[in-house]
Amino acid sequence: MAWPEQYGGKGKGGFFTFILSDELQYHGLPYDSMSITSVGSTIMTFGSDEQKSEWLPKIQAGEMTxxxxxxxxxxxxxxxxxxxxxxxxxxxxxxxxxxxxxxxxxxxxxxxxxxxxxxxxxxxxxxxxxxxxxxxxxxxxxxxxxxxxxxxxxxxxxxxxxxxxxxxxxLDRGWYQASNALDLERVVLGASTSRLRRGIEEFVDYVKAERPDLVDDPFVRTSVAETKVDVEMARALSLTCAALVDTGMTPTMEGAMSKVWSSETAEHMYSRFMEILGPAGLLDRDEQEAPLEGALERGWLASPISRFGGGTNDVQRRIIATRGLGLPRG
Ligand SMILES: Cc1cc2nc3c(=O)[nH]c(=O)nc-3n(C[C@H](O)[C@H](O)[C@H](O)COP(=O)(O)OP(=O)(O)OC[C@H]3O[C@@H](n4cnc5c(N)ncnc54)[C@H](O)[C@@H]3O)c2cc1C
CATH class of the missing domain: 2.40.110.10 (Butyryl-CoA Dehydrogenase, subunit A, domain 2)
Known part of the structure; x- marks a missing residue:
């Protein structure tokens, strides 16, 4: 969506990429954002004309991943x-x-x-x-x-x-290419909020249908509401990144903020929902009684990865402090 038409894209900018990836993720469909948004865009910026004309159409067609x-x-x-x-x-x-x-x-x-x-x-x-x-x-x-x-x-x-x-x-200047690709990788990693949005919807549907005893519980209602606020914040940060990509910028501080917030929101969401369901939340997909077919247990085990993938969140906070806010390197 965002790629210029000369490279086979639609020239529509970052917002359209965000919407496409967001919708596909919501419906559990694959989208190779890393090849397209991180590596492909970096080749577009730093590659030779020959490399661009040879590789970009293949990346766009999913033939090069x-x-x-x-x-x-x-x-x-x-x-x-x-x-x-x-x-x-x-x-x-x-x-x-x-x-x-x-x-x-x-x-x-x-x-x-x-x-x-x-x-x-x-x-x-x-x-x-x-x-x-x-x-x-x-x-x-x-x-x-x-x-x-x-x-x-x-x-x-x-x-x-x-x-x-x-x-x-x-030659020997690859650090800049890698940094550019990593900044864009964090934008991609941060933009994973629709699966969280869907996670909330499915959890609420589950509680309403299977655990009516919980629907009036103030702890449950507050936890779900707080999670919703966090997920919408994550979405807003992703949209900020999309807006910057739209203007031709590589979001550095914003990509770091988006990645930190969405990865930690995912962990909080699974922890909160498991806490609400108690021991049942621990059941994995092989157990017949597992709520949401084990999605909570699976999500809880999988979500910490995003804290280190693309650079750890400690380091993202350093990027925000130094490159974003101009504080000296500690
Ligand atoms: C599941 C998974 C998938 C991954 N996929 C890829 C991939 O596809 N390609 C790829 O190249 N890499 C990938 N990574 C690697 C990932 O980017 C690194 O794990 C990450 O950069 C941290 O490096 P490390 O594991 O060596 O930890 P270390 O660098 O040893 O860090 C250990 C701890 O020390 C902290 N720390 C280190 N230095 C500082 C500092 N200066 N300030 C504050 N805290 C600091 C870190 O935050 C962390 O908590 C993946 C990692 C995982 C776990």
Missing amino acids: FALGYTEPNAGTDLASLQTRAVRDGDEWVINGQKIYTSSAHVSTHVWLAARTDPDAPKHRGISTFVVDIKTPGITVRPLWTMGGSRTNETFWEDVRIPADALVGE
């Missing part, structure tokens, strides 16, 4: 410490190293990879970003299962040879 290859076992929050190396050899780059939490690598066609190209430069400087076909020989993808049941991966890179033109943007 991305896993994000930033984090390493010793480089999470301190991402600039990453050690995966890319060394130029003739017309190719040779990649060696290890990534962790390369979510979706088992279902994506490509990895958006951050690798060190100059080990002697200051650590934020010697990093470059690449687009790598996941089928390239030398890449091993191993599953890591989260407590919520979803899969992420560790990926091992052994003499992985990719063409020279897989480098996106300026």
